[in-house]
Amino acid sequence: MGSPRLYQVHAIVLKDREVGEADRLVCLFTLERGKVWARANGVRKPTSRLGGHLQPLCHSRLLLARGRDRDVVSQAEALHTFPRLRSDLPLLAHAMACAEVLEGLTAEEQANPRAFHLLLRTLEGLEGGEGTLLVRWYEVHLLGALGFLPQLFACAECGASLAPRSHAFRLSAGGVVCPACAQRGGPSLPISLEALKVLRWLARHDFPQVRPLRLGAVAQEVERLLRETFRWHLERDVRSARFGERVGSGLPLP
Template sequence: MPLYRDDAVVLHTHDLGEADRIITMLTRGRGRVAAVAKGVRRTTSRFGARLEPFTVVDLQCYEGRSLDTVTQAVTLAPYGAWLARDYHRYTAGAVILETAERLSAPTPNPALYRLTVAAIGSLARGEHDPVATADAYLLRALALSGWAPSFGDCARCGRPGPHHLFASSAGGIVCEACAPRGSLEVDRRTLGTLVGLLSGVWTLVDGTVPEDGRARRRAHEIVAGYTQHHLERRVRSLPHVAPDDRS
């Protein structure tokens, strides 16, 4: 069995037998990997807490037919321990990990790996509002997967914007002539927030007046709907995340 080494962020775990655990990870060089960590649930395990969700590790594995086997894991960033101290950051992080698992495959995707680790790190350091961090991740991860939303010209006919209607099924902002039934109204502040989330221009997102708080809540609603539409399966952790009403 070939031995390999890679950097990885742990996405989720589930128990196997009496002492083992299957670890699902997003790796830098191999994409999504599932591997068995033998004896990890024993108090004497050499892995300790290094293979818990959100942790970034330097990983060594034996490649198997269906499941690989973890032989060594060195902690690079213990983000899980930091996020567990704050409910809002933790739930936002759960959305990121679940989405990363849905969008990844057992093929290399270093851009998605870098984006995921950067988002979890930003959450752990408290750089921005947790919901905004998760929303930015969702838009950028979907863009990497070929579902980049249009926030300028009409997503259907290309008519130059600005426009004020959004339709997930159309791929973003649409003009009135192209808007399908159920399109959402988008005001100027909300559109600016969405542009900031996708582009990483945080000055468009981190507002300080009540209108910006309302725009973030509306933007979150749009991002959540857009994500669910394109993933075609419910992101279970997403309903537990909501912008702070005090914003």
């Protein structure tokens, strides 16, 4: 027997785009199957029962029907709509950046329950009042869940132990490199001992242990290192993060 025509998934809507006169393609990250693109027929009609359940960042239970080109959303039930995120532009920018990097770093039909729960937990935390520290924790753990976490505990090139001092962060090598390897050339970024300690703490601990951290001046360095890591793997900037910068600076939005 073949696969059943209808199947149920728990999904977070990462993004969507309009197709035809009244339809949308929705990019879902599902607990059961990873990233899935599905078609929501008629969802843009005022009478559609699906619209409120398929907004970006919505966590929903969906019934999908297998289609020839794309699976089709047959039924939808919103479980969490995160209304606070939608009414707060800085929070929305954080949440959209979290969704964007997950979408950009994953292939279709590759289940990753750890990544699903990381995103859901982060959206719930942002909705509950957490801020940028939660986003940094999410970014580090997402890189780990997807196999992209930079080497932080030994030299990425020679494997030597890292002395408690500033080092170089070389993405082409896969992480932090010792002074001897740093001298052998190749583009790199400086990484202070304080930033290295923060990244290690984020990688090793669950968020309740991370929450008491006060990053202070090192926060911008940690953010920059993580942003460069995502840029390296995505081969582009994180667009939602740039949107967040404009919101935070008061600059006019494009």
